[in-house]
Amino acid sequence: MSNIQDQIEQERELARRACETTGDNSAECAAAWDAVEELQAEASHKRQVKPKNSLEMYCDENPDAAECRVYDE
Template sequence: MASTVASLSTTATFAAAADVLPMRRKAAAGRVWFPAAARRGFAVRSSGPATPPGISDQVSESIKKAEQTCEGEEGSGECAAAWDEVEELSAAASHARDKLKEDNDPLEKYCKENPETDECRTYDN
């Protein structure tokens, strides 16, 4: 184990990590080991699938409505409820994106049904 000096977060040393990386990470070349750690600032704007248009419209509508409701009414129950709706829809949008990512990736889908196969091993030591 001591010799396994594998990078967990940088793409630059991706190859060095090959012996501990799971098979399907190898297949998805270019993907980093800890995507969450690799997100830098607003780079997230351009990554991952888009929100389904229906929910996306709802989110932007709800923001507009909240801004209107809160004009001169900051601190009112109506204003809080309007921004709470924005939060609820933003969370729903995020979940929808995650689901889409899963559904769109044939390997993810295959591995969900066949987690024991070689291609789907997620820990290789």
Template sequence: MSNIEQKIEKEREQARQVCTTEGATSGQCAAAWEAVEELQAEASHQREEPQKTAFDKYCDDNPDAAECRLYED
């Protein structure tokens, strides 16, 4: 289990506990679940694969093209 997934599980448990003690309609309960949602959104963003630009695709197809050469200092 990755680090962010562990954080999500921890926040879920905390949200459940807060909602049990403070009540499901309390502001604390809503804030606790909002924290879970924010972590889930971050995890989703981390899983997204970056989209390749047309130039990146061109270089994948033509690695020997002058425009695609990489020079090291």
């Protein structure tokens, strides 16, 4: 997770520089902040990943168990 946080910080710095250079209302500034928002959304999504329940953990450890069989229709 820290890797994506590092990327967010780098993109923030790039966005600040782009806005200082081209102006706050420029397309470059807006695009740079869009990149920051996309990374933040990805980080948020990764935090919301549902933890596995006990059956899923059991099946990870015992994929051949009867309870873990998956049948194609």
